Amino acid sequence: MADRVRAAFDAVPREGFLPRRARGRASYDGPIEIGHGQTNSQPWTVRQMLTLLDVRPGQHVLDVGAGSGWTTALLGHLVGPEGRVRGVEVVPELAEWGAANVAATGQSWATVEPAVPHVLGLPAHAPYDRVLVSAEPRALPQELVDEVADGGRMVIPVAGEMLLVVKENGEVGVTRHGHYRFVPLV
Ligand SMILES: C[S@@+](CC[C@H](N)C(=O)[O-])C[C@H]1O[C@@H](n2cnc3c(N)ncnc32)[C@H](O)[C@@H]1O
Numbered sequence: 001m002a003d004r005v006r007a008a009f010d011a012v013p014r015e016g017f018l019p020r021r022a023r024g025r026a027s028y029d030g031p032i033e034i035g036h037g038q039t040n041s042q043p044w045t046v047r048q049m050l051t052l053l054d055v056r057p058g059q060h061v062l063d064v065g066a067g068s069g070w071t072t073a074l075l076g077h078l079v080g081p082e083g084r085v086r087g088v089e090v091v092p093e094l095a096e097w098g099a100a101n102v103a104a105t106g107q108s109w110a111t112v113e114p115a116v117p118h119v120l121g122l123p124a125h126a127p128y129d130r131v132l133v134s135a136e137p138r139a140l141p142q143e144l145v146d147e148v149a150d151g152g153r154m155v156i157p158v159a160g161e162m163l164l165v166v167k168e169n170g171e172v173g174v175t176r177h178g179h180y181r182f183v184p185l186v
Helices: 003-013 022-027 043-053 070-079 090-103 142-149
Strands: 032-035 037-039 058-062 082-089 109-113 128-133 146-156 161-168 171-181
Touching: 003 043, 022 032, 022 082, 032 090, 037 109, 043 058, 043 070, 043 146, 043 161, 043 171, 058 070, 070 090, 070 109, 070 128, 082 090, 090 109, 128 142, 142 146
Parallel strands: 058 082, 058 128, 082 109, 128 146
Antiparallel strands: 032 037, 146 161, 161 171
């Protein structure tokens, strides 16, 4: 899986998901501001999350907190043209910019849309084989667990810890994978 994630990073350079003034810092392994108090995530962290998520070609994936659209485009590369990635972003201006950044990669099967007020994720299109969450709630949101397909998995930072949530035969299993800090899930 690590090789496939590395190939996705090579295919989808971070530069295309940063404000013009920050593009020269794309190789910096830390979060970079994208406006509206939000960030393009640290590459090392994104790598860990995508490796844990174990995305397969052809899967249906939800990207919560799409921001710049970078993770949506990386996921698009991992699922390929037989798959479908839906990014959702709560800040309307970022949703528009992130959608344009993803469209510029030519991956028509990966899109970003604005969040529906008071709705977490995109339940209208659930279930998802994989759910990636790049903003942090204080507790695991049941609404997002409900959007994961049976046999599916979700990677989500909760209260400072990275969680891998796996659904198998209706049972939900949670394992912990280190400490991270994210912007809050609102
Ligand atoms: C770390 S940032 C962006 C990471 C992004 N995946 C990237 O590659 O640039 C997390 C994003 O989550 C968004 N966010 C926070 N709560 C959200 C929610 N309930 N639904 C959708 N997006 C949310 C923030 O506005 C922010 O843009």
